[in-house]
Amino acid sequence: MLEANRRIFLQSFAAGAGALATSQSFAAGSDGHAAGYDVSAASEYLKTIPRKSGDPVVFTAALDKGPIKATSGGWAREITARGLPIATDIAGAHLFMNAGGAREMHWHNSAEWAFVVEGHCQVTVVDPEGTAEVVNHGPGDLWYFPKGHSHAIQTLGPVPCHAILAFDDGLYSEHGTFGISDWMSRYDTQALSQAFGVPADAFAQIPKAETYIMQGEVLPLNGPQARSARELDRARSHRFSMMAQKPRVSTSGGALYVASSREFPMSTTMTGIFLKLKPGAMHEPHWHTEANEWHYVLKGRTRVTLFAPDKRVAVAELSPGDCAYIPRNSGHSVQNIGTEDAEIVGVLDSGIYHESSLSYWLAKAPRHLLANNFGVPESAVANFNKRSVISLPPGPG
Structure with a gap:
């Protein structure tokens, strides 16, 4: 009887220790089967991946x-x-x-x-x-x-x-x-x-x-x-007279001028941009697939939010004379947080201008996929619409 109880205790202890080890080594993939065709769902999992700790990147x-x-x-x-x-x-x-x-x-x-x-x-x-x-x-x-x-x-x-x-x-x-x-x-x-x-x-x-x-x-x-x-x-x-051209984007919130090699053939390795934002306006969350971005604030006050390659988010407020560097493919947005129009001049280190936006993804992805991405009912994501590249805050009501 004592020997049986001893075996039960040891088995229970081993099971508990194994569960703890599995939880602690989740990232190492020790849970579940993974050998050829012998695969299975994880018995334990994280609801979300913990955010990285530490100071955000200075950009x-x-x-x-x-x-x-x-x-x-x-x-x-x-x-x-x-x-x-x-x-x-x-x-x-x-x-x-x-x-x-x-x-x-x-x-x-x-x-x-x-x-x-x-x-x-x-x-x-x-x-x-x-x-x-x-x-x-x-x-x-x-x-x-x-x-x-x-x-x-x-x-x-x-x-x-x-x-x-x-x-x-x-x-x-x-x-x-x-x-x-x-x-x-x-x-x-x-x-x-x-x-x-x-x-x-x-x-x-x-x-x-x-x-x-x-x-x-x-x-x-x-x-x-x-x-x-x-x-x-x-x-x-x-x-090239960039500001004499028609802006690529023009809305009630501002305008975006672009001079890539298509508009400025000599500029084979760099694309110029000029962004005007009304007070409260934002250049929506986006990323550039082909290039890093460097920009300089000529006028106004802006807030730039960067989703960096190390998965950290950094936020900085810029005034005239300040500059920002956005690494290739890093998500970012630019907001005018001042009381006057903001003017930003910048450059991408590619003669080709590509801009991918978060709102395009939300508007064009199937509803069932978005519902799965966020773990919510489809009804919660049914009303995402493609917003303007440059938008003003929604009005009251």
Whole structure:
């Protein structure tokens, strides 16, 4: 009798310990059968998967509070993966040039994209085949330079010019930005004389280091230099007037402008976006299947919600001068939480623009599938409708 009771106790203890082990090792798949055809339902399961603990990812930064690189003709600030580690594939910058200032001729190991915020400038580009383009830009215009295309930017008119720039390399400034003054100042003047077929003393006045943005005389907005522009045809031009185009999306809540390679053929690796949101409006939860996104707040206050690759959710509020980086395929939304219109300019690191939305899934998936996804009756999901890409909060009632 005592031996029988002992066996029952040991069997019960073993069963209890086994159940505890099964519960604790659920994620390891130790419950149920799993050998060839011998499979079965789990005898124990979680109702929902626990959320990951820990701090959410940092995906925003204050670009315009970063270090400034200023020379006689203007300045620039940049944000790279050094300051925002999540931004591995896109770096951003803010370029300001005085009236009469010019960013000297240079080129990169990365492509460069820009949106002119205010002022006017003249861009000169020479491609690897020796084809030159000289083209004037104003507010709302884009430029795009493929990697290796030499280029320079010079302010036109009495008003300073500034632009928001992006590069398809998170560490672009450390991976190769080549300037003409920096390079030529390191050469022996006799070597330069041989290379260019002019006397060596012609190079005596070359600065002994990088000039970066040089102050010069103010060029009239409608003067002979401005009128000397030579723009290439649409397929080859490095310029595109994004804000002169019809927006891709326009609703009572705002508008979305897009300049992909379809609209701007030269821009093969980057797509420009400009988002306007009325107070309270939201760019719906969505993701980009082909690209990372980097954007900068020009005006207003926004709240960005990110569903990150590590399954954590991060929320950040941005003001003018702040920027955000959204990794590829990460769900996100942008809301205007201020009292004035918000304006956001940004770029995706792909020449193809794809946007998948959560509301499309909810509207187009079979009701029985959604009911299963959420564990609710079909009647609870029967009224999901496709919402506008940009929407205002629902009214009362």
